[in-house]
Amino acid sequence: MQRPPQEDFSLKETKPHLGGGKVSGDKLTSTYDLVEQMQYLYVRVVKAKDLPGKDVTGSLDPYVEFRLGNYRATTRHFEKKSNPEWSQIFAFSKDRIQASVLEVNVKDKDVVKDDFVGSVMFDLNEIPKRVPPDSALAPQWYRLEDRNGNKVKGELTLAVWMGTQADEAFPESWHSDAATVSGADALANTRSKVYLSPKLWYLRVYVIEAQDLIPGDRNRFPEVYVKAILGNQASRTKVSTSKTINPMWNEDLMFVTAEPFEEPLILSVEDRVAPNKDEHIIVEGEKKEIKFASRIHMRLYLEGGYHVLDESTHYSSDLRPTAKQLWKSSIGVLELGILNAQGLSPMKTKDGRAGTDAYCVAKYGQKWVRTRTVIDSFAPKWNEQYTWEVFDPCTVITIGVFDNCHLHGGDKGGGGARDSRIGKVRIRLSTLETDRVHTHSYPLLVLQPTGVKKMGEIHLAVRFTCSSLLNMMQMYSQPLLPKMHYIYPLSISQLDNLRHQATQIVSMRLSRAEPPLRKEIVEYMLDVGSHMWSMRRSKANVFRIMGVLSGLIAIRKWFDQICNWKNPITTVLIHILFLILVLYPELILPTIFLYLFLIGVWYYRWRPRHPPHMDTRLSCADTAHPDELDEEFDTFPTSRPPDTVQIRYDRLRSIAGRIQTVVGDMATQGERLQSLLSWRDPRATALFVIFCLIAAIALCVTPFQVVALVTGFYVLRHPRFRHKLPSVPVNFFRRLPARTDCML
Structure with a gap:
């Protein structure tokens, strides 16, 4: 099957207007300099006091509505509270503002029609501009007015300013293009977020021997093995070759565990009494007093000298051992600017119209980042910048683009919706020139049952800054993995099994974050299932x-x-x-x-x-x-x-x-x-x-x-x-x- 000739899968160099144009050669000199500056109108609503009652009972269910031309955004509402506290920040993109007045309305939530309580009006020409790292703009009390401009009962605490995405309020803000999203949980799913993978350890259980076993059948010597269970992981030793009541194994069992250590390790000694039939070794009891006569001898310890693999070794983003005491100093900094995407394919249909709600996920080392979701756009602009410490230049950063399928009421099917893959990009740091800003448009390619398809392009700006050229050059003479992998190597089958367990733990922990980084995202970024048979591969x-x-x-x-x-x-x-x-x-x-x-x-x-x-x-x-x-x-x-x-x-x-x-x-x-x-x-x-x-x-x-x-x-x-x-x-x-x- 030949690919269509019109498809362009090439990499293109771009010349974006980064950092507001403050460029000196290949180096940029402004803060937040790897992205194009975007202007935002920020509105921080803190609280209100002395709001009048509107219901028959004299109570009030208040919320705040922001109107800016065609834009409308609302805070969550409180039930029967005249002194509510919201502490929410909203951001309106200046490029989409088509009004001269910001209208802030306080309303009473009602079943049929919401009641108007009061409003505060702001002329956009009089709103102050704040450039980071200026001090934060303090909120002020504003007296509410009716529709005729007369003062009414109640006051509202607000702060309104113009800023950029470098503002410290940017990651916490609710964006105006997500105003059509229904539900607080779904709205939270549109925000940017930084995640940390759980710290993973190898747990080694070295089973040595058991003494004075008392099997259920006294007329035969037990065929004994030890079974260990840690969470969803289970492993067992071989049946002991010594057919006595004092069996020996001298066998290793390896598990993956993560901090905080929440799950217990359960060990049981079992006797194979017949094929497919095992029973626990029970200890002898005398009358009502239980006497423990059997013992098991083993060593248990956490292995801090290994690197717990959760990625393929071909494109690992981190190669450090678990124990921090063995870490070496960093050799540089990796900065990534996620600019925008172009020509994204429609991923779903909403109200009879095709659309895409795209967001990006980047993974390097233990740090995962997620951009905000840009609602209903085939050419989303994120312009978000992130930074990582680099400990080894022979590592890979992975950037994935996904369609958010948990908006507009969320997943009403109870877990059935899955965020769709739009494409993925891998960049090996050792292929980058140091202290140079690389700006390229990468094709987003996905292999489908009908063949390979270009889903669009993503524009990235990447800079790898080296703090010590000597230390970086020295890394090329060091082993790729920590020394324990070579002194006491693990078998290939062990590594495959432990990697599978590690990816399951990481995906489970990140899916419990808020907003969640869902399992299908983590597995796609970690290339779970890449070892499966493929004629093409x-x-x-x-x-x-x-x-x-x-x-x-x-x-x-x-x-x-x-x-x-x-x-x-x-x-x-x-x-x-x-x-x-x-x-x-x-x-x-x-x-x-x-x-x-x-x-x-x-x-x-x-x-x-x-x-x-x-x-x-x-x-x-x-x-x-x-x-x-x-x-x-x-x-x-x-x-x-x-x-x-x-x-x-x-x-x-x-x-x-x-x-x-x-x-x-x-x-x-x-x-x-x-x-x-x-x-x-x-x-x-x-x-x-x-x-x-x-x-x-x-x-x-x-x-x-x-x-x-x-x-x-x-x-x-x-x-x-x-x-x-x-x-x-x-x-x-x-x-x-x-x-x-x-x-x-």
């Missing part, structure tokens, strides 16, 4: 290997051309170079490193100027067959009909057969090398041993330079001295026995 990896080997293949072809005298001048020069290196062998290594240096300098002019981005061609996403995509999006276990599963299984067997053949051929070559001295073929081994003896004697009496020259000139001989048949050494090697004839 498998082909992409094969092509990657071919791309790596293409350089070696090109060198081999070039050398064949030299040996076959395709270009006689080049071949003669190679002969001269070869002669010099043989006569002066001390020049071999300097020549190699000098050649690599010259290649590196030569390629400097073509160095990449843009960060890498999602590549559809590299991922084989633009040529994937529809059936392959359907297989990739299939559930686990499969939900497809048996006929489809059979076709895919046969296809998988065919591909696995080819892989099996390649692996078998590689094993055959290795076994032939082993058989040279194994006397598996006594005649071949005898010939090789005699050849080795003769070669040893000849090399002792012949200078090494002569041997090298003869060998080199023989390899580079002219085609007229070559034979089309394979050489004697190749014929001899191919005739050596392998173990293929011993396989069933």
Whole structure:
């Protein structure tokens, strides 16, 4: 399936007007300088007092309504309270203001029609401007007026000012474009937020032995194992090989746990009395007094020397150990400006009209950030800036864009709605130039059952500032992971299982935040499920290997051309170079490193100027067959009909057969090398041993330079001295026995 030619999946460099235009070269000098300045009208409503009663009973259910042209926003209401306290901040984008007067109305919530209590009017031309880091504008008391401008009973505490998104009130404010959202919970879901992942630890349970077990059946020795449960995690030892009442295990059980430690560790010793039937080892009781006669010996401790993996090691954002005492000082600062998006695809239908309520999530290290939700826009402008400390340059920041599906009454289905994926961007810090502002438009690509689709573009500004160049360079000589991963390594299966548990803990904790960072968001950002089988991904990896080997293949072809005298001048020069290196062998290594240096300098002019981005061609996403995509999006276990599963299984067997053949051929070559001295073929081994003896004697009496020259000139001989048949050494090697004839 070919991608449409009109699709543009490329990365584009942009020139946004950052930081209000205060630019000095590539460096910006103003605060909040990685985003375009946006002007906002801020209204902070604190409280009211002495509000008059409006109901028949003399009570009042007050709330405040803000009107600014076509905009309308309201605070929450209180029941039967004449002195309410709201402490809410509202922000109105100046770009959308089409009025000259801000009207602040206090109203009484009613079933049929809300009653008017009083209002305060502000002329926008008289509202003061506040530029951070100026001191906060203090709220003032304002006397309420009726619709004719007459003073009425009641006062309202307000603060009104003009500012930018750098204002400290910005993250706490309710934005005017969310005014159509219904429900306080849904409205809270539109605000920006900074989250911290829980601090994760590995818990090691080293089960040593048990003593004086008393099984339920006294006529047999128990087949005992230890079962451990921590929250949703369960693990067990093997059945003890010592069939006694004092079994031994000496086995490790590993778990992931998070601070604060809320869940208990439950350990039980169980006896396998029959297949699929286990029972707890019970201790003996005497009359009504319980006497504990059995004991279990174990060691439990939290492992602080490991890094608890919750991301793939290919694009981890943090590699530090859990224990803070082992942390090294930071090497720099990463700053991210999330500017805007363009051309977003419609994600849902509201009132018969397609729309998108987009927000961004960025994850680096333990810090997650979420921008505010821009309601009903295919070109949202966020212009929010965030900062992270950097401890390792070989890490990756991930930025995802999502559609908010929990607005307009929230999720009335009780958990059925899920925020939709719009796309994701990964940026490796080591690919960025330090102290330079990188401004690019990244394509947002999502793989769907119908193929790869561009969902829009996101504009980002990224700056990686290095505090110590020496410390950063030193990081390239350090192990990627903490030392414990190499001194006491965990198995691959252990790491996979522990990573799964870690992602579940992180997603559960963040989904309980306010507003929640939902499970589907966390799992998408952490690439949960990326290890599942995919025909497309498998082909992409094969092509990657071919791309790596293409350089070696090109060198081999070039050398064949030299040996076959395709270009006689080049071949003669190679002969001269070869002669010099043989006569002066001390020049071999300097020549190699000098050649690599010259290649590196030569390629400097073509160095990449843009960060890498999602590549559809590299991922084989633009040529994937529809059936392959359907297989990739299939559930686990499969939900497809048996006929489809059979076709895919046969296809998988065919591909696995080819892989099996390649692996078998590689094993055959290795076994032939082993058989040279194994006397598996006594005649071949005898010939090789005699050849080795003769070669040893000849090399002792012949200078090494002569041997090298003869060998080199023989390899580079002219085609007229070559034979089309394979050489004697190749014929001899191919005739050596392998173990293929011993396989069933």
